[in-house]
Amino acid sequence: MRAITYIINDPVNVSDIVTLILDYITLGNSVSEDTLFEIKVILNELIVNALQHGNKSNHNKHTYVTFKLIDDDYLYVSVMDEGSGFNYSKFSLVKDLDCTNSLYCDHGRGLVIVRQLCDKIKFNKCGNKVSIIKNLHLQQPKNI
Template identity: 40%
Template sequence: MKVLKTYNSKVLSEKDNICWLVKDIVKFLCDSSDTINEDIIFEIKVILNELLQNAIKHGNKEDARKSVEVNAGITANNYAYFIIEDEGEGYDCGAMCEKKCGPEEMADICNLKENGRGMLIVRSLCDKIRFNKKGNKVIVLKKLK
């Protein structure tokens, strides 16, 4: 996959950093591609917000001495990718990856436990999602049109 443009950032694990980081990444994507519609932008904002919340809250346990590394980019075949890595111990993403995420499950999302709900939402909005073996790094692909 040929990468056309990249974005890299490393931020401290403070919830206040999430909003401006999401805005900065979306600005990068919009400045780099003229084909992203408002629905895709909204979905990207949700994906990034959920992944960054997880990295800061669950991964780094809101320890402001730890950081979250974010890499993003646009590929030649019009995908955005996001790589988010925290300094936490990781978690077993296998159980999350095995959960079904079809229309019925999404219709009942309000009945799900809060933990894990965000990852189901992310899975439903992205085209591909992968985790490293440790479980502290996620890679997401999202088609831009």
């Protein structure tokens, strides 16, 4: 499958884009409800982070959401904004949702959740693009 990219600049469009991606994934694939829910959480967190934190809710800046299926078993998603990025190395130090460090009590929870739901997560050098890989755990069709 070739990669598909959507361009967003308004948070109102997030649920439409998430629905389009989920519809594409389930077209001809038997994906569990749990996996679909996890993908929905991942997409929402990454896209909203890019719009709000990366682009600072500036409707003149774009967020690029690219996805593709890899061997029909894995979902690849990248989300890139037009912001200056962030220091993702601090994020890599946070292992769970414990808020003992006040720096992460108001920000960063979404990325911790995303990391826990994905098989792989990677940031570009400046921190304005995140890419994930998620196993779809495809279910075998039931024989009747």
